[in-house]
Each structure stands twice: as structure tokens, then as C-alpha cells.
Amino acid sequence: VRDKAKTSLSRPTPPFFRALADYAANGSHAWHCPGHSGGQAFLKSPFGEMFQRFFGENLLRADACNAVKELGHLLDHSGAVADAEQMVARILHCDHAYFVTHGTSTSNKIVWQSMLAPGDIVLVDRNCHKSVLHAIILTGATPVFLPPTRNHYGIIGPVPQREFEWKSIKRRIDAHPLIGKDNNKAPRLLTITQSTYDGILYNADAIKKLLDGKINVLHFDEAWLPHATFDDFYAQYHAIGKNCPRCQHSLVFSTQSTHKVLAGLSQASQVLVHNAIEQQLDLHKFNEAYLMHSSTSPQYAIIASCEMAIAMMEGSDGKTLVGEAIHEALEFRRAMLQTSQQYKASEGWWFTIWGPEDGGSSEREASILKDDDTWHGFGKTGNGFNLLDPIKVTILTPGLDINGNLTTGPGQGIPACIVASYLAEQGIIVEKYGLYSLLVIFSIGVSRDSWRTLLTALHRFKRDYDCNLSLVKALPKLLTEQAKYKTMGLRDLCRQIHRIFLENDIARLTTSLHVDQSAVAMTPAQAFACMMQHKTERVVIDDLHGRIASGLLTPYPPGIPLLMPGEIFNRNAVKFLQFIRHYNHRFPGFENDMQGLLKDEKGEYYVDCVVTQR
Numbered sequence: 001v002r003d004k005a006k007t008s009l010s011r012p013t014p015p016f017f018r019a020l021a022d023y024a025a026n027g028s029h030a031w032h033c034p035g036h037s038g039g040q041a042f043l044k045s046p047f048g049e050m051f052q053r054f055f056g057e058n059l060l061r062a063d064a065c066n067a068v069k070e071l072g073h074l075l076d077h078s079g080a081v082a083d084a085e086q087m088v089a090r091i092l093h094c095d096h097a098y099f100v101t102h103g104t105s106t107s108n109k110i111v112w113q114s115m116l117a118p119g120d121i122v123l124v125d126r127n128c129h130k131s132v133l134h135a136i137i138l139t140g141a142t143p144v145f146l147p148p149t150r151n152h153y154g155i156i157g158p159v160p161q162r163e164f165e166w167k168s169i170k171r172r173i174d175a176h177p178l179i180g181k182d183n184n185k186a187p188r189l190l191t192i193t194q195s196t197y198d199g200i201l202y203n204a205d206a207i208k209k210l211l212d213g214k215i216n217v218l219h220f221d222e223a224w225l226p227h228a229t230f231d232d233f234y235a236q237y238h239a240i241g242k243n244c245p246r247c248q249h250s251l252v253f254s255t256q257s258t259h260k261v262l263a264g265l266s267q268a269s270q271v272l273v274h275n276a277i278e279q280q281l282d283l284h285k286f287n288e289a290y291l292m293h294s295s296t297s298p299q300y301a302i303i304a305s306c307e308m309a310i311a312m313m314e315g316s317d318g319k320t321l322v323g324e325a326i327h328e329a330l331e332f333r334r335a336m337l338q339t340s341q342q343y344k345a346s347e348g349w350w351f352t353i354w355g356p357e358d359g360g361s362s363e364r365e366a367s368i369l370k371d372d373d374t375w376h377g378f379g380k381t382g383n384g385f386n387l388l389d390p391i392k393v394t395i396l397t398p399g400l401d402i403n404g405n406l407t408t409g410p411g412q413g414i415p416a417c418i419v420a421s422y423l424a425e426q427g428i429i430v431e432k433y434g435l436y437s438l439l440v441i442f443s444i445g446v447s448r449d450s451w452r453t454l455l456t457a458l459h460r461f462k463r464d465y466d467c468n469l470s471l472v473k474a475l476p477k478l479l480t481e482q483a484k485y486k487t488m489g490l491r492d493l494c495r496q497i498h499r500i501f502l503e504n505d506i507a508r509l510t511t512s513l514h515v516d517q518s519a520v521a522m523t524p525a526q527a528f529a530c531m532m533q534h535k536t537e538r539v540v541i542d543d544l545h546g547r548i549a550s551g552l553l554t555p556y557p558p559g560i561p562l563l564m565p566g567e568i569f570n571r572n573a574v575k576f577l578q579f580i581r582h583y584n585h586r587f588p589g590f591e592n593d594m595q596g597l598l599k600d601e602k603g604e605y606y607v608d609c610v611v612t613q614r
């Protein structure tokens with residue numbers, strides 16, 4: 001550790017942090033906002049004083065106004081901010097780096113708004129984050145969705161390689177109901193989710209080779225991938241970096257949430273740009289879009305963390321830190337596998353880790369998806385076209401097999417929502433959970449102690465499940481609000497929820513919802529406009545079949561929309577919402593969070609739809 005610290009301290013302090021620390025230390029008298037004047041205002045009230053003590057004086061002293069000249073300006077990328085952005089661009093081997101203080105949700109919108117106009121055709125991975133769908137609405141672009149894969153565990157897979165062949169893209173555009181065969185328009189932009197929420201990466205070099213010059217802008221939404229550039233484990237499977245090929249014609253953007261895996265504060269994000277040999281980013285044009293999505297009062301602590309998250313990784317430190325995260329993730333995978341073998345010997349059950357059979361292998365080859373692998377369940381996606389990022393670990397709970405069959409028997413049928421609640425009661429919060437899967441992320445701060453704590457908690461869950469511990473003891477916080485579970489045990493509740501999933505064949509239903517594309521009646525922007533022009537009405541879910549959605553319908557997490565504005569409800573979508581209604585009524589405390597699904601005081605559910613002529 002001391003050696004590591006020495007390496008880092010032999011470099012100059014990152015420029016923006018240095019300027020900010022100097023500013024805070026100088027204790028200037030501020031006649032500008034923020035109104036708390038370096039924290040002084042909080043001292044006028046006992047609550048304010050608590051706030052000031054909790055966050056510490058420096059956070060408030062460093063909470064500066066954009067009128068402070070020595071800190072430079074985020075909005076025109078000048079002064080200390082520009083120095084910091086240039087330092088990050090140098091470390092990350094890109095032509096331009098821009099800090100964004102409102103998350104990659106905003107970075108995505110900036111990239112889109114800087115490159116697109118209404119009516120432009122865009123190619124989008126259907127499993128993209130909802131911020132990309134917001135960008136579709138904002139720009140008025142016409143999206144052509146690339147079909148996703150998804151396995152029956154509910155894990156989001158890649159768009160297969162064959163879908164990136166130009167012939168296949170052209171066929172898809174020609175078949176689009178709002179574009180038509182006679183178009184001579186090329187798609188202007190492609191957005192691909194790199195990695196998917198569950199950790200599947202694309203071979204970015206292969207995508208560039210297939211689409212360079214055919215699509216003007218290749219945008220990789222690498223919200224989950226700011227670490228990849230620092231370790232050869234990810235070579236070829238990220239968009240911009242030292243050895244990433246430059247396109248001849250197409251501009252390449254990568255949008256990254258530095259806060260997701262690296263040491264950034266929440267909302268710290270960056271837009272990276274790789275010019276093409278024959279196309280350079282128009283900086284002025286880009287900044288017009290940047291300004292449109294940026295506050296004129298940015299949070300300087302977030303700017304400093306955008307810079308610091310990358311400065312920490314310079315030189316060999318990045319490789320060391322990312323290598324440690326991968327190492328700990330593999331150790332956890334091995335420990336889980338070992339535990340499983342021990343329980344198997346005594347015919348007991350245990351959780352499984354989703355991934356290659358030799359799960360703990362540190363060989364990169366083991367993490368590369370092959371067409372004849374059976375573990376991933378995505379079918380033929382193209383040999384070597386995808387890689388599973390080992391730092392994203394999916395824990396499968398017993399109850400569902402790879403074919404979508406819900407399994408029964410001792411130790412079977414443990415819905416992930418209950419394990420997630422159990423862990424949360426003990427202060428362990430997983431990143432997300434599906435029907436029978438939990439996702440945990442080994443970011444660069446995760447230590448051996450953290451995963452051992454998780455492992456111990458999983459052992460405790462097994463013990464409490466096996467003895468059907470009373471829910472009063474297993475989920476005490478939930479029980480203070482939901483007395484209806486008072487007489488039940490942990491296993492009883494698992495069985496009840498498992499049964500309702502079984503009766504509704506829920507794994508297959510959710511897969512088909514995400515894989516079968518819905519029919520399209522209008523562009524997302526047109527449907528969204530109907531909402532603002534009062535041309536929508538609230539429709540009860542039993543009457544939704546055939547109706548056009550006016551807003552996004554998004555289960556959260558993972559925040560990937562089920563239905564886009566302008567898409568038509570099919571029977572499966574209605575069936576799924578009916579299931580949600582039934583499930584939410586029966587199992588309060590474990591409700592599905594579905595954004596866009598409205599509920600009235602009588603417990604009926606509605607969706608806003610476009611008013612159609614009758």
C-alpha cells in the first residue's frame with residue numbers, strides 16, 4: 001500500500017482538486033450563491049448545525065459558485081476545469097473528455113442532442129437504459145430497435161453479431177412501419193449498451209469494423225465500464241483506449257458513469273470522444289447540446305470527483321486497482337462454488353453463480369461467450385463477440401432453470417426478492433434482483449471483508465430458510481409495516497411467492513415480453529407530444545390490448561422499458577400487468593416498481609394511452 005501511495009504522490013495533485021482545495025482553504029467572503037456562504041448559514045439553526053457537522057466544513061467551503069474565476073468554468077471548459085478534462089483525456093487516450101455532473105443519464109442525452117435532428121434514423125439496442133429512450137423522445141429521432149437476447153433467468157444478453165451485418169440492418173430499416181422501403185436514409189447513430197446491466201460486453205473493435213462509415217456516430221453507453229481501459233482483460237471489449245482502433249469515418253463516443261465502478265461521487269459521469277481519421281468532433285456544436293443539459297450551478301465536489309476518479313488510476317495504479325476488483329470477484333465466485341460442492345455432498349441446497357462452468361477461472365478465455373456454451377442461455381450470439389465482465393456477479397437462487405422451468409422440491413423456490421429483503425434488513429443492499437437472481441458488483445472499493453460478510457449473510461439465510469424461521473425474526477423491519485405475515489415463516493413466504501410465479505409461468509412470460517418486439521403506431525416523440533396536448537387518457541389494464549402507450553413503461557430496476565411511447569400493447573404485455581396487479585395486492589412489501597403504471601386509491605392500475613378515433 002505504501003508503494004502504491006508513493007507512486008501516486010510522485011505525480012502532481014490533479015489540477016481542479018488543487019484549485020478547489022486552495023479556494024476552500026482561503027476562506028473567501030462570498031457575496032454570491034450558494035446561499036449558505038461556505039456553510040455559515042447552516043450555523044444559524046441547530047438542524048443546520050447538525051447538517052454542517054455531518055457533511056464536514058470542507059464540503060460546504062468547496063461548494064462554490066461559477067463566478068469563482070480561479071476554478072475555471074465547466075460550461076465553456078476553461079481554466080482549471082479544462083486542465084482537468086485534458087488530463088483525463090490524456091490518461092484515457094481519447095481526443096476529448098467532458099465532465100458531466102448529472103450522471104450518464106445526461107451524458108447520453110448530450111451525445112444524442114449534439115448529433116441528431118427530428119426524423120433521423122437511429123439504431124438502438126432495445127435493452128438500452130431509459131435515458132437513451134428519453135433521448136429518442138427529445139431529439140424526435142425514429143428508432144429502429146436491434147433485437148435483444150435474454151435468457152429465462154431474466155438476464156439481459158447481447159444483440160447477436162449477425163444483427164450488426166449491414167444487410168440485416170438495411171432489412172430491418174426497410175421493414176420499419178414508419179420508415180418504409182423507399183427510404184434512402186442511412187442511420188445516423190448507433191447506441192449500444194456496453195456492458196449490459198448484467199455484465200455482457202461487446203467486441204467494440206468488431207462493431208467498428210462492421211459499421212465504420214455506414215453509420216456516422218457509434219455511441220457506446222459504457223455507464224458500467226469506466227474501468228475497462230485500465231486492464232488488458234478487457235482489450236477489444238471497450239470503445240476508447242490506448243489500443244482501440246480509430247475509425248476511418250465514424251465518430252466514436254463513450255459515455256461512462258465514473259461513479260458506478262470507480263471512486264466518483266454519485267452523478268459523476270464523462271463523455272469521451274474518439275475522432276475518426278476523416279471526421280473531427282465540431283466542438284462548438286457539441287457544446288450547444290452540452291449547455292442545454294447542464295445546470296449553470298454545477299456541484300464542484302462532483303466535478304472534482306470526475307477528475308479524481310481518473311487521476312487515481314493513472315499509470316500502473318489503474319491496472320492494480322481493477323486487477324484487485326477482478327481478483328476479489330473471482331475469489332468470491334470460487335468460494336460460492338466450493339460451498340455449493342460441500343452442500344451437494346450432503347444433499348443440501350445452495351445458491352449458484354451464473355457464468356462459465358469453471359466459474360473461478362482467471363483466464364480471460366473462460367469469460368468469452370461461445371456459440372456452443374450452454375451456461376449463458378442466449379443461443380448463438382457469435383463466437384467471441386461477447387465477454388462476461390467478472391466484476392458483475394449474478395447469484396442465482398434455487399427455483400428456476402435455464403429453460404424457464406420453475407422447479408419444486410426441498411430447497412427449491414426461493415424468489416430473489418425475499419433474499420434481497422433479508423439481506424437489506426442486515427444492511428446488505430444488492431445492486432438489483434430479478435425473479436431468481438441477485439446482482440452484486442465488485443467495484444474498486446470492494447474488499448475481501450465485504451464479500452465474506454455477504455457470504456456469511458447468505459449462510460444465515462440458508463439456516464433460517466431451512467428451519468422456516470418466523471418472519472417476525474427473519475424480516476423484523478418489514479413486519480412492523482406488514483402485520484399480515486406475522487404467523488408465517490421464511491420458507492412459507494418463499495413457497496407462496498414461488499407458487500404464484502409457477503401458476504403464471506412468469507419466467508417465460510417476462511422473456512417473451514422483452515424479446516418479441518411490440519408493433520409501432522407512431523414515433524416516441526409523437527406519442528409523448530400527445531400527452532402534453534391532452535390527447536391521452538387513463539386506461540385500466542384490462543382494456544389495454546391494442547392501445548398505444550403515450551409514456552414509457554419501465555420496471556425499475558433495471559430501468560429498461562417494457563414499452564416505448566408509440567408502441568401498441570399486445571396480449572402478453574396486458575397479461576404481465578394483470579399479473580403485477582394480482583401479485584402486488586397479495587404481497588405488499590414486495591411490490592414490483594413499474595414506472596408509468598399508475599395506481600388509484602382503490603388499488604386499480606392504469607396506463608396513459610393515446611386517444612384513438614372511435
Ligand SMILES: Cc1ncc(COP(=O)(O)O)c(C=O)c1O
Pocket residue numbers: 102103104105106128129131193194195197221223224257267268269559
Ligand atoms: C446502461 C446505462 N446507461 C446509463 C445509465 C444512467 O447512468 P447514471 O445513473 O450515471 O445517470 C445507467 C444506469 O444504471 C445504465 O445502466
